[in-house]
Amino acid sequence: MRPLFRAIKWGIGGYLLGAVAAWVMAGASGPLNGPIEVTVGFIAGLIGWIFGIGGWNNWGREWFGLPPKDDGKDDWRRYFRFNTDHKVVGVQYLVAFIAVMGIGGIMAMLMRLELARAGTDFMSEETYNKVMSMHGILMVAVAVAGILGSFGNYLIPLMIGAQDMAFPRLNALSFWLIPPVAVALLSAPLLGSFEAGWTAYPPLSVLAPGDGQLLFNMGVIAFGLSSILGGLNILTTVTTMRAPGMTWGRLPIFVWAGFSASLISVLFTQYFAATLVMIQLDRIAGTAFFDAKAGGGTLLYEHLFWFYSHPAVYIMVLPAFGVSLEIITHFSRKPLFAYKAVVGAFLTIVGLSGIVWAHHMFTSGMANYFHAPFMALTEAISIPTGVVFLAAIGTMWKGRIWFTAPMIMATGWVFNFMIGGITGIFHADVATDLQLHDTYFVVAHFHFTIIGGSIMGLLGGTFYWFPKITGRMYNERLGKIFALWVTIGLNVVFLPMFWVGVNGMNRRVAVYPADLQRVNEFISAAAFLLGAGFLLFIGNLLWSAVKGPKASDNPWNASTLEWSVSSPPPHHNFPLLPEVVGHPYEYGRPGARHAVLSTTGATHG
Amino acid sequence: MADTSERQRFDELTTEIHGRPLGQRLRIGLLVMVALAVLTLVEYAIAVEVEHPLLPLLPFAALKFVLILEYFMHFSAVLGKGDH
Amino acid sequence: MRREWLVVGAIWAALTALGEFVVTTWTMLPEGYSRESHVVNEAYVLLLVMAVPVFAFMVTMLGYSIVAFRHPGATEDGPNLGNNKRVVWIWLAVTAALDLAVLINPGFVGLRDIRGTQSADMAIEVVGQRWSWTVTYENGATSTTEMVVPVDTRIRFDVTSTDVLHSFWVPGFGLKVDAVPGRTTQMYVTTERTGDNADDSRLRVQCAELCGLSHADMAMTVRVVERAEYDAWVEDLKNNPPAAAQQAAGATATTAAGEQNDQQAGAAAGQEG
Amino acid sequence: MAAVTLEAAHSRAELLHQPRSNKLGLWIFMASETFLFSALISARFITSGVQKPEDLNQALAFGLTCVLLVSSISAYLAEAFIATGHRRAFLAATRVTIVFGLIFIGGVMFEWREALHNFPPGTIYGTAFFSLIGLHAFHVLTGVLGLAVVLNLGALGHFGPSNSWPVEGVVKYWHFVDLMWVIIYPALYLF
Known part of the structure; x- marks a missing residue:
């Protein structure tokens, strides 16, 4: 725990140092929590935190020719320091993001409490806006990095037969950037106005008084950095660290999904960072990016923002595609149907994702001639996405379907994400979007895609790999109940939202017309039930991680490489170096093997 | 011996650095620098002469971009050695 | 099979x-x-x-x-059918x-x-500011509490904002357009049916783009009325502006009267033709 | 015995993977950074078209371009020297690069004092100018820091022909910063 305390000390020290230095440089007048001071303080504090947690001992010392130091032994405390083992980083990510999801879920419950009545009964509009903004950004963060950070880090090296990620220290760094981000985001509502939602549209986010928005910007920029570094690591790992014989055509589908999502996150995240830097500059340096009077414009923000934030939804769902297809394949005990087409679909989605952003802007007042092409491109994304659905049902067809908790999650993912996908067409279509944009129809749509797509992948993956990660089995009966609970509950909560949407309820409001109250009461009640279901999930996992029955190395009898090692895997992943000799999903062909373990593997390079 | 072949492979992977003798490197560097300097001068001259020279300047910037990318940063080396 | x-x-x-x-x-x-x-x-x-x-x-x-195809346990594999190019x-x-x-x-x-076409029978200016809407009719009358529009008319809304992004949305009209500071965005609506906010909550101007504290309250009622009723109403609004609008409109109110009458006549003639 | 072989196998595998990984990782990072620059460059054209103020200090900007060009060739030389085992020449070239980098930063600071007066950040061109030049100067600064680390380690005797990746990496980064300037210079001063 020592590094953690050191990190806190250095982080706070860094913040104070940075703030005072900025204060002195700015003329030593004015308050110590002015915008520049907070900004510089956050950066310095972030650096202090990273060095304190172990960045200095493990890494920084090398820059000055000193030998790096290790911080401690490999016991439970390794989860609380800068640890370069990808499995530790994966678990850190998983636990941290399930915790963040819990906080975001509590925010959702608070929002539904307020929305059960048409007026402002439970919280003020100001509080509601803060809670809503917080729920938005926390859940976006969970969806962006939840699967990629946890399963991506934990499983990609195992699945491709590598000992670790290509850049283990960068990996640890990208996780340890997260806690300061969480601190910044969670303290943002306490420090003055924080009401611009996760999209932070200017000029609202520029004009909002107080430091909340500043911390939000800095926090999200740091999160973006973490996301970029994580993606970079995955791309490099998959390209250079594959075991002998692990050709591109033999990569498990989850690796492909992580690879595709990483491509997006490495390239496009910079645009979100750039937009937030612009807001920050408008606030602290008096630039005029979004000041209409000086000639700037908010359309600039919207274009740049959605240039990242639309591809971002594929960072969220692509890994979940991978997880779910992986689960469906292993529990149907059939080869993944149309493997090559799915890989092609992933890459097509990556390509298309970068050229569809303006469908978020049909009502924004941008030039009319943009509408038709962006509608066409957006609707074209349904074609590669359709291939993923084909793979799901094609794999299940005639399989030997073992209906476990992860499998229920995966099939629920097919069903729910399909609703999200189909309602997406309503937003791609200009005519309907002009009415439905910014209504509860959108809210329902993206909750079906993000919960149905990304979060259900995260939950399903958690069940599926739980025995591998902890070495113990979760409670199957409770797991099944929870999986059904989520799959069905999602529909009960969010289907009525389509109705309130078309009946004129716009999103991000604490008050709404009284005639919509009955339906909202129902939604709120259902939401509380859905939220309560998550206690089942947390309880099941916590209890099982400690008291669950010991799991065998391969409880699912699955074929991919991570199941060929002990549960949990040894430090170097593979006691013997793997050599891949076949496709990962050769179910139903007698004698087919995915990989053999041998000591001679390394010489093949 | 396995070790020598690995050594070779390691060298291969880093040829872009280890391959060429110093004299050849210096020649290439000097040539590229002269080219860049000339291009910059021409760029500047065009900008002085032409009003809003967006189109005429683009090829010069692109050429400089490619020169640096290829001769200073050895970009093609990264494409040349794909997988194993 | x-x-x-x-x-x-x-x-x-x-x-x-x-x-x-x-x-x-x-x-x-x-x-x-x-x-x-x-x-x-x-x-x-x-x-x-x-x-x-x-x-x-x-x-x-x-x-x-x-x-x-249920089959408990991983005891048996399905057929080895990984791909079918034709499918x-x-x-x-x-x-x-x-x-x-x-x-x-x-x-x-x-x-x-x-x-539709880029032509309209009348134009209405809409300005969004935190957290209310100001509607200005062709005769110069303004309203911040209620928007009244005539039925069977093609209306162009010229929408802008003085501070942050808003979105001009009348759910009952099926359209919205953002109010962007520094720009005027346009939205064409052809009214077809009379109605009153009292009967249908979707007849309201609602801000649909998060604009801060009272975003949810940034709404005003809408009535779609017969042409004659509209003419009377807008005339009345100009002559007897509500107290708040009176100061703003001030001196210009009387001078604009003649102009506005002409315009109305023109618009009416256009409709008949 | 088996354990020893395994450890050896692991380290051999690392030896083979790491140079490629480092190189690829740096390239991916630079690709990512290109997107950051492209966001701001496109913002410059979206907000103010090809307009530029009359009172830009063209001579200074041209000078800065030349400074960066010279530093670029000295960085190239530093890499060439260490790769062929000429340590002293490598150190000298690195020092020259750092000096020119610092001259560049000094020039930018001098330019900013003028620019703050002529077109402050509150104007639309000033917005693009200060953010782009600032972003670029920040990258120059990190490049100088990287070079300083490499210089220090080099002086301590760390690098040689078979162990020159850190030098190569920093120099590549330096060239990348130059590469961005190739676009920024015409985008801000010439168009």
Whole structure:
């Protein structure tokens, strides 16, 4: 725990140092929590935190020719320091993001409490806006990095037969950037106005008084950095660290999904960072990016923002595609149907994702001639996405379907994400979007895609790999109940939202017309039930991680490489170096093997 | 011996650095620098002469971009050695 | 083998029929007050009609697989059928065709219909500011509490904002457009039916783009009335502006009167012609 | 015995993977950074088209371009020297690069004092100018820091022909910063 305390000390020290230095440089007048001071303080504090947690001992010392130091032994405390083992980083990510999801879920419950009545009964509009903004950004963060950070880090090296990620220290760094981000985001509502939602549209986010928005910007920029570094690591790992014989055509589908999502996150995240830097500059340096009077414009923000934030939804769902297809394949005990087409679909989605952003802007007042092409491109994304659905049902067809908790999650993912996908067409279509944009129809749509797509992948993956990660089995009966609970509950909560949407309820409001109250009461009640279901999930996992029955190395009898090692895997992943000799999903062909373990593997390079 | 072949492979992977003798490197560097300097001068001259020279300047910037990318940063080396 | 597909086909057909019946008869769409809202509703129903068979197919496949191919435990493998190029190509062709169909109608057709022509019988200026709307009519009368528009009229709303982004949305009209500081955005609406906010909460101007503290309250009521009633109302609004607007309108109110009468006459003549 | 072989195998595998990984990782990072620059460059054209103020200090900007060009060739030389085992020449070239980098930063600071007066950040061109030049100067600064680390380690005797990746990496980064300037210079001063 020592590094953690050191990190806190250095982080706070860094913040104070940075703030005072900025204060002195700015003329030593004015308050110590002015915008520049907070900004510089956050950066310095972030650096202090990273060095304190172990960045200095493990890494920084090398820059000055000193030998790096290790911080401690490999016991439970390794989860609380800068640890370069990808499995530790994966678990850190998983636990941290399930915790963040819990906080975001509590925010959702608070929002539904307020929305059960048409007026402002439970919280003020100001509080509601803060809670809503917080729920938005926390859940976006969970969806962006939840699967990629946890399963991506934990499983990609195992699945491709590598000992670790290509850049283990960068990996640890990208996780340890997260806690300061969480601190910044969670303290943002306490420090003055924080009401611009996760999209932070200017000029609202520029004009909002107080430091909340500043911390939000800095926090999200740091999160973006973490996301970029994580993606970079995955791309490099998959390209250079594959075991002998692990050709591109033999990569498990989850690796492909992580690879595709990483491509997006490495390239496009910079645009979100750039937009937030612009807001920050408008606030602290008096630039005029979004000041209409000086000639700037908010359309600039919207274009740049959605240039990242639309591809971002594929960072969220692509890994979940991978997880779910992986689960469906292993529990149907059939080869993944149309493997090559799915890989092609992933890459097509990556390509298309970068050229569809303006469908978020049909009502924004941008030039009319943009509408038709962006509608066409957006609707074209349904074609590669359709291939993923084909793979799901094609794999299940005639399989030997073992209906476990992860499998229920995966099939629920097919069903729910399909609703999200189909309602997406309503937003791609200009005519309907002009009415439905910014209504509860959108809210329902993206909750079906993000919960149905990304979060259900995260939950399903958690069940599926739980025995591998902890070495113990979760409670199957409770797991099944929870999986059904989520799959069905999602529909009960969010289907009525389509109705309130078309009946004129716009999103991000604490008050709404009284005639919509009955339906909202129902939604709120259902939401509380859905939220309560998550206690089942947390309880099941916590209890099982400690008291669950010991799991065998391969409880699912699955074929991919991570199941060929002990549960949990040894430090170097593979006691013997793997050599891949076949496709990962050769179910139903007698004698087919995915990989053999041998000591001679390394010489093949 | 396995070790020598690995050594070779390691060298291969880093040829872009280890391959060429110093004299050849210096020649290439000097040539590229002269080219860049000339291009910059021409760029500047065009900008002085032409009003809003967006189109005429683009090829010069692109050429400089490619020169640096290829001769200073050895970009093609990264494409040349794909997988194993 | 063949029987399996027959069963699946039958379930699919039944589900599709049921779904189509539901989406075409039990419409959950409230009727709008403008031509544009009909375009929206038609596009909406058309999209649903096209979505039903796809959805039904997926549900059938999913449900049938789950029921028919259950096999507890990982004791046995399914057949080694990893790929079937023909199925993939057929699937691609079908989805591409569907996509193209959606793109043409309601896509391009809806886009054309909802935008209509770039001409209008009257123009109304709308200014959003935190957290209220100001509506200025052609005769110079302004209102911040209620927007009244005549029925059977093509209206152009010139929307702008003085501070942050807002979005000018009348749910009953089926359209919205953002109010962007420093720009004027335009929205064309052809009213078709009279109505009153008192009977339908969707007849309100609602800010649809998060604009801070009182975003949710940034609304004003809307009435769609007969032309004559509108003329009387807007005239009355100009002559007896509400207390708040009076100071703002001030001296210009009287001088603009003649101009405005001419304009109204012109507009009326245009309608008759 | 088996354990020893395994450890050896692991380290051999690392030896083979790491140079490629480092190189690829740096390239991916630079690709990512290109997107950051492209966001701001496109913002410059979206907000103010090809307009530029009359009172830009063209001579200074041209000078800065030349400074960066010279530093670029000295960085190239530093890499060439260490790769062929000429340590002293490598150190000298690195020092020259750092000096020119610092001259560049000094020039930018001098330019900013003028620019703050002529077109402050509150104007639309000033917005693009200060953010782009600032972003670039920040990258120059990190490049100088990287070079300083490499210089220090080099002076301590760390690098040689078979162990020159850190030098190569920093120099590549330096060239990348130059590469961005190739676009920024015409985008801000010439168009």
